[in-house]
Amino acid sequence: MTRHTLKWFATxxxxxxxxxxxxxxxxxxxxxxxxxxxxxxxxVALIDVLSDPKTYYQIWVTLFETIAGFLIxxxxxVLLGGLxxxxxxxxxxxxxxxVGLQVMPKVALIPLFIVWFGFGITSKVVLAAVIAFFPxxxxxxxxxxxxxxxxxxxxxxxxxxxWETFRDVEFPNALPYILTGxxxxxxxxTIGAIVGEYLGGSxxxxxxAVATLNAFxxxxxxxxxxxxxxxxxxxxxxxVMLRRRLTPWHQSVSTDARI
Amino acid sequence: xxxxxxxxxxxxxxxxxxxxxxxxxFGPIEAGVQALxxxxxxxxxxxxxxxxxxxxxGKTTLLRIIAGLLKPTAGTVEIAGAPLWIGDRRNDAAMNxxxxxxxxxxxxxxxxxxxxxxxxxxxxxxxxxxxxxQARELCALVGITGFEKRWPRELSGGMRQRAAIARxxxxxxxxxxxxxxxGALDAMTRDxxxxxxxxxxxxxxxxxxxxxxxxxxAVFLADRIALLSPRPGRLDTLREIPLERPRDIYVQSxxxxxxxxxxxxxxxxSFA
Numbered sequence: 070m071t072r073h074t075l076k077w078f079a080t081x082x083x084x085x086x087x088x089x090x091x092x093x094x095x096x097x098x099x100x101x102x103x104x105x106x107x108x109x110x111x112x113v114a115l116i117d118v119l120s121d122p123k124t125y126y127q128i129w130v131t132l133f134e135t136i137a138g139f140l141i142x143x144x145x146x147v148l149l150g151g152l153x154x155x156x157x158x159x160x161x162x163x164x165x166x167x168v169g170l171q172v173m174p175k176v177a178l179i180p181l182f183i184v185w186f187g188f189g190i191t192s193k194v195v196l197a198a199v200i201a202f203f204p205x206x207x208x209x210x211x212x213x214x215x216x217x218x219x220x221x222x223x224x225x226x227x228x229x230x231x232w233e234t235f236r237d238v239e240f241p242n243a244l245p246y247i248l249t250g251x252x253x254x255x256x257x258x259t260i261g262a263i264v265g266e267y268l269g270g271s272x273x274x275x276x277x278a279v280a281t282l283n284a285f286x287x288x289x290x291x292x293x294x295x296x297x298x299x300x301x302x303x304x305x306x307x308x309v310m311l312r313r314r315l316t317p318w319h320q321s322v323s324t325d326a327r328i
Numbered sequence: 329x330x331x332x333x334x335x336x337x338x339x340x341x342x343x344x345x346x347x348x349x350x351x352x353x354f355g356p357i358e359a360g361v362q363a364l365x366x367x368x369x370x371x372x373x374x375x376x377x378x379x380x381x382x383x384x385x386g387k388t389t390l391l392r393i394i395a396g397l398l399k400p401t402a403g404t405v406e407i408a409g410a411p412l413w414i415g416d417r418r419n420d421a422a423m424n425x426x427x428x429x430x431x432x433x434x435x436x437x438x439x440x441x442x443x444x445x446x447x448x449x450x451x452x453x454x455x456x457x458x459x460x461x462q463a464r465e466l467c468a469l470v471g472i473t474g475f476e477k478r479w480p481r482e483l484s485g486g487m488r489q490r491a492a493i494a495r496x497x498x499x500x501x502x503x504x505x506x507x508x509x510x511g512a513l514d515a516m517t518r519d520x521x522x523x524x525x526x527x528x529x530x531x532x533x534x535x536x537x538x539x540x541x542x543x544x545x546a547v548f549l550a551d552r553i554a555l556l557s558p559r560p561g562r563l564d565t566l567r568e569i570p571l572e573r574p575r576d577i578y579v580q581s582x583x584x585x586x587x588x589x590x591x592x593x594x595x596x597x598s599f600a
Contacts, residue, residue, distance in 0.1 A: 226395055237436070
């Protein structure tokens with residue numbers, strides 16, 4: 070069975086089986102719809118949500134927050150990572166500080182961000198950026214530092230200057246690492262935007278999820294969660310495709326790869 | 329590929345490479361390792377010199393010193409009469425005389441074969457069209473025509489080394505330095521590439537310094553063999569190889585070849 074068949078046939082099949090089990094479970098054990106609605110009910114709620122034009126505005130808000138935060142994280146993460154990767158002394162100095170910031174639960178900073186940036190979109194963008202930034206920067210540093218000694222020898226023998234070495238060796242070498250960091254980063258940016266909306270917002274899919282819960286409309290809440298998941302998936306695969314496009318030479322991108 | 333004719337050639341009595349009193353020490357005076365002591369060696373233009381010796385005799389260290397990757401702790405290195413090191417600074421102009429091939433091909437995986445081969449030209453400001461043309465010629469020289477647009481990971485080890493040799497030759501250097509270039513390859517490919525290397529050498533007219541621990545390879549390729557002994561590394565003997573050129577693979581089965589090989593083997597065994 071080829072990978073192609075597996076993905077396009079077996080995966081939907083598995084999904085269908087899981088949904089069927091869910092349906093059977095809810096019916097067999099008479100689970101209250103306030104705890105776990107049946108797939109059918111969630112499906113109906115989903116159609117309802119998607120027919121509401123206001124939903125698309127909410128989707129757009131969350132999308133904007135996520136992508137804006139992500140792009141900021143990429144810009145600062147790659148820049149800082151590049152700098153720290155090349156300047157060892159700087160990295161040694163700053164590193165403990167960065168580790169400290171990294172392990173701090175950023176979610177705990179949300180009230181602070183709201184005080185600083187208000188209840189609007191800005192605080193969510195900042196949160197998304199802050200969370201997504203770390204894996205991107207860390208991976209960039211690793212990528213720059215992982216240049217093989219043999220490759221450096223080659224550039225040395227060719228009398229290459231520092232800029233040429235960066236352009237022709239260090240950066241292309243680091244690119245797969247950076248893009249992998251971005252794959253992690255986009256997911257974190259999505260989470261950051263949504264959690265930000267949970268805890269202090271009035272717009273977006275995260276806010277919708279909370280609002281539907283407060284209204285005890287559990288089916289609708291599940292529908293929103295499905296939408297959120299789809300959003301995350303689409304963004305994630307967009308970055309994966311980018312990685313495949315930009316680094317076709319890498320071992321991880323084999324010639325017969327699909328999604 | 330009449331490369332030899334295109335470059336101004338210094339007078340014949342100036343050796344291409346001249347090493348005097350070269351020493352290399354790693355680590356502090358009291359507790360370090362003396363990798364090389366008092367190496368004096370002159371390599372003539374167009375000569376094929378092989379550095380032969382067991383592991384740990386310092387042959388790779390010596391090659392890296394000639395390649396300008398390592399500054400010797402004592403002694404001088406001159407390339408075509410010009411010193412390689414001026415104080416602590418490397419004479420980059422002298423480096424332009426050298427092409428280096430490592431045991432790992434060290435091709436950049438993010439560039440196609442032709443981009444890899446043309447990289448030295450790109451760094452010297454040669455235009456795109458001309459680079460492509462030169463790369464194609466070099467691929468033909470080393471025998472990998474048709475693979476110009478492939479990624480390095482798509483090529484076999486032998487072909488990657490051919491590409492690495494092509495890259496080293498792209499700026500038409502007078503000296504080719506090779507550190508066990510065929511060490512990572514199987515025996516048959518190795519024999520094949522030895523023959524190719526002899527052909528490329530005879531066509532280009534450059535000097536070659538090759539490091540190996542294979543006695544057969546050394547005797548097959550060399551005009552002279554520099555035998556290095558370990559602990560500490562020193563130049564033990566310099567031996568001329570008077571076998572006629574061009575040498576084919578069958579010369580390895582002749583008596584003359586066998587005698588030289590035996591003599592070297594005995595000498596090497598005496599180092600143990």
